[in-house]
Amino acid sequence: MKTVSENRCFGGVQGVYSHRSQATGCEMTFGLFLPEEAKDGPVPVLWFLSGLTCTHENAMTKSGAQALASEYGIALVFPDTSPRGEDVADDDAFDLGQGAGFYVNATQEPWAAQYRMWDYIAEELPDLLAAKFPLDMDRQSITGHSMGGHGALVLAMQLPGRFRSVSAFAPIAQPTGSDWGRKQFTAYLGQNEDSWKAHDATHLMTEKGFDGDVLIDQGSADQFLDLLRPEALAQAMMAKRQAGTFRMQEGYDHSYFFVQSFMPDHVAFHAEELWK
């Protein structure tokens, strides 16, 4: 593991690190904010999964989460969204290939060899973090934005017991019914739609739900609302009697200005569960 940079930040350290990944077969970069309390022992962890086109850097620089995490003594992990590099498969579209891993293990060519973001986020990166940093891996929660909200919700429901709470900002809520999902799942997972269901938050909410509290924020002026399908997930949550809150925030769009506006609520929400 290499240290790319470390910056003093709200009494703690905002680091960027890279490492050779087994899962993706390439060098992967991630951001990690450690609050001041990490000097004295392991601290809880909040994952932030990013959206289409993002690297590890977007939320790290634009979400405002460190100010809040420092108050609660919580670490923040900012993974990348796909394998990267000149030798890694890609597509001209912004929503397929590099920057658009959708948090799945691809089974189709040319993606199968390296587009294994599920394994990377669910297994390899947690193991690396646990080995290298003072993190209390028994206290993890997860959030994300857009494609990352999709990833957060799916990981939380597919890995029961792993995360104490899950939230999402404008998640891709029903990818199997959206052009943000159908296109990518066809490319990565193939045409058998049964294989897609394991990565659809609305489907998983209906079938499994989450053993903990859920918070979803969605902007009413989001330019991608028709692709995100919040109504499907809201219906599934309430039909499941899932403990949680679904909010439609008037006038907010899909940007990080939206994300940073509600980040205080999300970090407070997770902190309450992480420090129980």
Place this chain on the structure above:
Amino acid sequence: MKTVSENRCFGGVQGVYSHRSQATGCEMTFGLFLPEEAKDGPVPVLWFLSGLTCTHENAMTKSGAQALASEYGIALVFPDTSPRGEDVADDDAFDLGQGAGFYVNATQEPWAAQYRMWDYIAEELPDLLAAKFPLDMDRQSITGHSMGGHGALVLAMQLPGRFRSVSAFAPIAQPTGSDWGRKQFTAYLGQNEDSWKAHDATHLMTEKGFDGDVLIDQGSADQFLDLLRPEALAQAMMAKRQAGTFRMQEGYDHSYFFVQSFMPDHVAFHAEELWK
């Protein structure tokens, strides 16, 4: 108008009054909490519509709302849920007839003459309140529980401009699709289901929405969940991009213990709009 009782309460007065109603053709009783600030001039008004079997008294004694309304300087109105009296039509069932007006104007016999709770709540009682008490009728909001949550949502959407905000505790969210609704609408409005739509919150949310903020709380252990259909309203809210919050509160049932637990959030929510 007769004064039934007036009790000092959180620095203000909890009154109970009765009057001969034109709309229902019988004596009607309502509760009104006036905060201390009402001595100095008109104060904003928060309506609380009650559920099946309730009179004006249940929320007045069990919701805990006065403590909160006194902090914000807001009046509370607690209307009854139907016409009352030995000569008033009734049914042996708890969910039809007296205590179960559903906030409609009945068109069918034997209900049509007196079951005119829509006119009573939307017109007659506001006129009376405005004439007799120091209330700022330009600053009104509305909430309610169960059948009263249904009433609050329907009134708010059907009377645009009247209410600044609307909330509900465990509302009957889609009465046209529930045995809490189909039975009563058939009795009161007749078998033509088109006439029911004007009193279905999910339908109105889909067709109209509300020009303001909406807050809904629902308990996940509510014994009547299948009759309430929160998932239908949650879907409609998010599909409409309606500004608002829908919360599934884990482990809460349908009682006033649930209502009083979240009353602080609801009064604060309305106070923010009422004092804008």
